[in-house]
Amino acid sequence: MRAAVYRERGVVRIEERSVPVPGSEEVVVEVSHCGICGTDVHLALEGWGRRGSVLGHEWSGRIARVGADVSGWTAGDRVVGVPQRSCGACRWCRAERPSLCEARPGAGVGETPDGAFAPYVRAHASQLVRVPGGLPLRAAALAEPLAVALHALNRAGVRPGMRALVTGAGPLGLLVIAALRAHGVDDVIASEPAPARRERAGQVGATACVAPEALAAPRLPFQLAEAPVDVALECSGSPAAMESALAQLGRGGTLVLVGTGLRRPSFDHNRILLNELVVTGAFNYDAGGFAAALELLTLGSLPVDLLTEPDDIGLDAIPQALERLARGEIAGKVLVAPGGRT
Ligand SMILES: [Zn+2]
Numbered sequence: 001m002r003a004a005v006y007r008e009r010g011v012v013r014i015e016e017r018s019v020p021v022p023g024s025e026e027v028v029v030e031v032s033h034c035g036i037c038g039t040d041v042h043l044a045l046e047g048w049g050r051r052g053s054v055l056g057h058e059w060s061g062r063i064a065r066v067g068a069d070v071s072g073w074t075a076g077d078r079v080v081g082v083p084q085r086s087c088g089a090c091r092w093c094r095a096e097r098p099s100l101c102e103a104r105p106g107a108g109v110g111e112t113p114d115g116a117f118a119p120y121v122r123a124h125a126s127q128l129v130r131v132p133g134g135l136p137l138r139a140a141a142l143a144e145p146l147a148v149a150l151h152a153l154n155r156a157g158v159r160p161g162m163r164a165l166v167t168g169a170g171p172l173g174l175l176v177i178a179a180l181r182a183h184g185v186d187d188v189i190a191s192e193p194a195p196a197r198r199e200r201a202g203q204v205g206a207t208a209c210v211a212p213e214a215l216a217a218p219r220l221p222f223q224l225a226e227a228p229v230d231v232a233l234e235c236s237g238s239p240a241a242m243e244s245a246l247a248q249l250g251r252g253g254t255l256v257l258v259g260t261g262l263r264r265p266s267f268d269h270n271r272i273l274l275n276e277l278v279v280t281g282a283f284n285y286d287a288g289g290f291a292a293a294l295e296l297l298t299l300g301s302l303p304v305d306l307l308t309e310p311d312d313i314g315l316d317a318i319p320q321a322l323e324r325l326a327r328g329e330i331a332g333k334v335l336v337a338p339g340g341r342t
């Protein structure tokens with residue numbers, strides 16, 4: 001089979017690979033769709049990927065082969081894969097916070113198993129979640145990034161009636177905006193530098209879409225922004241956006257860092273102290289996050305057509321899509337259709 005392989009910083013090549021064979025507790029899935037994640041962009045273009053690995057973790061597909069000791073799954077079953085395995089036994093897993101599992105691997109550095117920018121992907125049976133009947137596999141490929149968005153809402157303590165700010169309206173920011181609206185948050189401001197992404201943010205449900213410079217930061221730490229927000233969800237990974245999001249919080253507000261990057265923000269500690277602000281992070285998913293994401297998608301509560309780019313791409317177009325995503329030229333989720341047997 002052909003696969004998109006990370007070689008070195010900035011280099012993703014299409015190479016010939018043998019079709020994976022399942023271990024005794026594993027299955028091999030014929031990939032229907034696999035989304036390109038911000039993480040793939042970082043891994044490939046910033047150079048933290050494992051050399052020789054196949055990228056792509058946001059996949060959906062049908063089980064093609066089942067390992068000898070796997071029960072409960074058969075060939076043809078429609079599934080999505082949970083990339084992070086958690087031990088189920090440590091104190092964080094027992095507290096239903098698998099994102100903090102003590103046995104979790106590092107944040108994608110050097111340890112990623114082969115992914116689904118290929119017609120077939122191998123997965124442990126414990127990582128499979130069944131796709132509800134009636135939900136197309138294409139939409140189901142949004143389960144992973146939507147689970148990330150739902151975890152961020154949970155970390156923010158979002159409730160209906162709140163006023164929210166989302167900084168960065170790329171594929172993840174758009175999912176966060178749509179998830180906020182689906183959770184009864186009807187006052188959502190999106191801050192985003194790229195006009196095309198701002199426009200899409202409005203289409204998926206942001207009630208106001210502004211360029212970052214339009215958000216004036218109050219000068220003194222005890223002064224609040226003109227229209228402060230209860231929660232801010234930072235989805236860009238840009239230090240300026242993190243600082244701006246903090247400055248927009250009202251008293252007792254919460255900033256959740258969802259987007260990542262290598263450059264660090266500089267936060268005004270006096271603003272945090274005087275207004276009792278909470279700054280926290282959101283990594284991966286809630287326990288049951290995939291089931292919640294699939295349920296939202298199945299209910300039709302999200303504008304899938306606006307959250308994804310209209311034309312799915314083949315493996316050959318991945319390197320170019322990574323570059324365009326890094327430049328902010330694409331608003332929605334790019335879905336790769338690697339094309340298995342057919
Ligand atoms: Zn992802």
Ligand SMILES: [Zn+2]
Nearest residue numbers: 087090093101
């Ligand atoms: Zn654990």
